[in-house]
Amino acid sequence: MREDYVESRRSSESRVVLVTGASRGLGRAIAVGFGAVGARVVVNYRTNADEAGRTVKAVEDAGGSAFAYQADVRDGKNVAAMVTAAVDRWHRLDVLVCNAAASDDSLLLRLSDEAWDRVLATTLTSAFLCLQSAGAVMQAQGDGSVILIGSFSALQGRAGQAPYAAAKAGLLGLLRSVAREWGPANVRVNMVLPGWHATSLTGFRADPTPAPFGPALGHGTAPNAVASFVVALADLRDVSGQVFNLDSRIPPF
DSSP states (O other): OHHHHHHHHHHHHHOEEEETTOSSHHHHHHHHHHHHTTOEEEEEESSOHHHHHHHHHHHHHHTOEEEEEEOOTTSHHHHHHHHHHHHHHHSOOOEEEEOOOOOOOOOGGGOOHHHHHHHHIIIIIHHHHHHHHHHHHHHHHTOEEEEEEOOTHHHHOOTTOHHHHHHHHHHHHHHHHHHHHHGGGTEEEEEEEOOOOOSGGGTTOOOOOOGGGSOTTSSOOOHHHHHHHHHHHHTOTTOOSOEEEOSSOOOOO
16 A cells, blocks of 8 residues: 555656646646645646746646646647647656636527637647647557546526536546547546635626535535546546546536
């Protein structure tokens, strides 16, 4: 048992990790979580270089190494260049965390085509593009871990969140298909449902879920706790195709 723990710790310390949407919020917490075990982290951001720089510093302060990379993950060429930059710098890519997402609070009959396209491109298409580029590297290595950040909305839906719920539900199908495709290459693909967080994505609002359907414990899960789980999940070599709900909301099925 002790030998297994030491090997897991050594594995974490040598890993190269790419986190999309890592300039703030949950993405930052996950990046810092990997930094705390000595990993080397690529901090992806789209527009806010200053916030990405703060994430890099936080990763380094936690004990890891990091650099920020600006890329619009809705663009395949941007994504391919980002993965190439990671491999050029650290010669491999061990963990991909697809965290980038967008939302829109409009009711369906008021939802514009542009808003629908933006949410699906940022939340679902970006994961597809990252999987394509990172997956090629991981399959060549014969090892890798992909963690998709999902949402309970994919299971239950939420009024005013049709494109977000649809995109996250799409990630579920993507997860299960890719896990089957990549299993023979020893590339694991899993999903984490992190629960509601008051971040820029949610407009820093409290969880609006009505009491009967909200967390049974009466509270959500802290971003740092989610990050710790993601770090541990990346080290599990015998788990793939699974969905982990990290709060106390009860799935409808």
